[in-house]
Amino acid sequence: MSLRASSNAVDCLVIGAGHNGLVCAAVLARAGRSVLVLEAGQTIGGASVTREFAPGFRVSAGAHLLHSMPATLRHELRLEQHGLIAAATRMPTTALLEHAPPLAVEAWACGVESEARAAFDARMRRVARALAPIIERRPPRIGSGGMRDVLEWLRSALRLRLLGRRDLRELLRVGGMNVYDLLEEQFESVALQGALALDAVLGSNFGPRSPGTVFTLLYRMAGQELALAEGTELPRGGMGAVCAALAAAATAAGAAVRTGAPVARIVIDADRASGVELADGERIAARTVISSADPKTTLLRLVGPRHLDAGFVRRVDRLRGRGLAAKLHLALDRAPAFTGLEPGRLGSRLLIAPSMAYVERAFDHSKYGEFAPEPVMEITVPSAVDPTLAPQGRHVLSAVVQYAPYELKGGWSDGRAGAIERLLGMLERHAPGLRDSVVGAELLAPPDIEREFRIDGGHWHHAELAFDQFHLLRPVPGASGHRLDIPGLYLCGAGCHPGGGVIGLAGRNAARCLLEHGE
Numbered sequence: 001m002s003l004r005a006s007s008n009a010v011d012c013l014v015i016g017a018g019h020n021g022l023v024c025a026a027v028l029a030r031a032g033r034s035v036l037v038l039e040a041g042q043t044i045g046g047a048s049v050t051r052e053f054a055p056g057f058r059v060s061a062g063a064h065l066l067h068s069m070p071a072t073l074r075h076e077l078r079l080e081q082h083g084l085i086a087a088a089t090r091m092p093t094t095a096l097l098e099h100a101p102p103l104a105v106e107a108w109a110c111g112v113e114s115e116a117r118a119a120f121d122a123r124m125r126r127v128a129r130a131l132a133p134i135i136e137r138r139p140p141r142i143g144s145g146g147m148r149d150v151l152e153w154l155r156s157a158l159r160l161r162l163l164g165r166r167d168l169r170e171l172l173r174v175g176g177m178n179v180y181d182l183l184e185e186q187f188e189s190v191a192l193q194g195a196l197a198l199d200a201v202l203g204s205n206f207g208p209r210s211p212g213t214v215f216t217l218l219y220r221m222a223g224q225e226l227a228l229a230e231g232t233e234l235p236r237g238g239m240g241a242v243c244a245a246l247a248a249a250a251t252a253a254g255a256a257v258r259t260g261a262p263v264a265r266i267v268i269d270a271d272r273a274s275g276v277e278l279a280d281g282e283r284i285a286a287r288t289v290i291s292s293a294d295p296k297t298t299l300l301r302l303v304g305p306r307h308l309d310a311g312f313v314r315r316v317d318r319l320r321g322r323g324l325a326a327k328l329h330l331a332l333d334r335a336p337a338f339t340g341l342e343p344g345r346l347g348s349r350l351l352i353a354p355s356m357a358y359v360e361r362a363f364d365h366s367k368y369g370e371f372a373p374e375p376v377m378e379i380t381v382p383s384a385v386d387p388t389l390a391p392q393g394r395h396v397l398s399a400v401v402q403y404a405p406y407e408l409k410g411g412w413s414d415g416r417a418g419a420i421e422r423l424l425g426m427l428e429r430h431a432p433g434l435r436d437s438v439v440g441a442e443l444l445a446p447p448d449i450e451r452e453f454r455i456d457g458g459h460w461h462h463a464e465l466a467f468d469q470f471h472l473l474r475p476v477p478g479a480s481g482h483r484l485d486i487p488g489l490y491l492c493g494a495g496c497h498p499g500g501g502v503i504g505l506a507g508r509n510a511a512r513c514l515l516e517h518g519e
């Protein structure tokens, strides 16, 4: 393989043009750094991308809903001026039930339970609001003695203390609980319990009874607090439009983005990151390298164990990051007719999670390598509000499907057709006639997600979002503040705090960290 030196060295070289890489590039370019983004794929976007999956039908192939990107970030990068338009904002959630009319989840309040619902929502939102700044900022270091870190610890403690005695006590009580116990204690309606519990487990390797699922629910709510103004959104043109706007913001500030440029290794010279080598042998020099690839890819493959401490390598190797979420895309020759659903609510977020026991049972099968016989789904029909995604009169259905094990018993090559069949059967029960309207179908299982988006394990968060892989411990102790022990090397992807979702905070915080260190 020939080694070709690139003539122009840059200040900052960002690996990966997913949303975090692009946010990082935009913030650095706006601060005056020369920035080059290198993306292995032929298009930008990573797991926030829109692509064609059947002739004339386009879909958000990974993430399909925008719900947690902070308003401050959108404002800072002027994403609306750079072309981001919402096809729908403040999307409501509807729980689909087989033997009862659909349930409008936000508005649901029934008799004696309405007071409990209002109190629960208000308390959870107060707690989520207190946690939001902790989600938003990068974790302070322990024992650094630095004033910035000390102040950050004090600020976090104060925010929690300001919750007041009752809410703080409640946070301590429920923080480590599982969401099953919490919701069972709060509500009688099993349909409401199922719908709310889904938010706690979506994209994770958990069922509602798994420890720490109140924490994952609060995490999602804290993200939503940061994004509050627009609520859950469908961007016009799909999630790829978010990355297109981010790329426009980055290039307007002077950054360059190269696609079809897979990085084969990060070059370490004299114990310092000094650039990268592409798969075709081209070398590009840089003062700093910032990777948005998942932690295993970055540290074990692009850097390589020989540059890392053996204990650190072991920790990275043991990171849990096998995905359990799959993605179903259907091309339909007419609008799906869900039983009892008002036509106006077709553009809402539709859930098949009729009870917590149902979700837990679906999860149980995944432990034994089985695709859930009765899967859980988060469904959108984006073409109901965005005509750019399908030919006129036709529709696209996009669903996150749980639980789909990475290592399916018998393998995905043999199991895929049966899994699609099972999903169509389930959808048919909720929307009679849907099966006959299908003109194209695609199921992305975790290994497909791994391959298509280059995420080791195909996990939504690049690495499981759990207590032991969160905040100071994310992705692993010794790498939590974006800046690694190898000078000039940073992490900026979903594997960093605060985790996955199209949020952009890991990208922004990594850029800020680099700038604070004067690099």
Ligand SMILES: Cc1cc2nc3c(=O)[nH]c(=O)nc-3n(C[C@H](O)[C@H](O)[C@H](O)COP(=O)(O)OP(=O)(O)OC[C@H]3O[C@@H](n4cnc5c(N)ncnc54)[C@H](O)[C@@H]3O)c2cc1C
Pocket (backbone or CB within 6 Å): 015, 016, 017, 018, 019, 020, 021, 038, 039, 040, 041, 044, 045, 046, 047, 048, 062, 063, 064, 065, 066, 067, 068, 203, 261, 262, 263, 264, 292, 293, 294, 297, 302, 325, 326, 327, 400, 449, 453, 454, 455, 458, 459, 460, 461, 462, 492, 493, 494, 495, 499, 500, 501, 502, 503
């Ligand atoms: C099925 C599924 C559904 C989801 N649904 C939602 C949702 O509805 N809403 C939501 O907010 N989040 C959702 N998520 C999560 C969200 O998509 C991700 O957490 C987020 O996109 C991660 O962004 P990122 O920029 O950190 O990484 P990525 O998007 O993974 O981007 C990393 C980029 O790095 C590139 N790369 C990797 N290695 C190299 C290399 N060697 N050289 C060059 N480039 C490289 C990759 O090609 C990729 O483009 C979902 C995830 C999945 C898997």
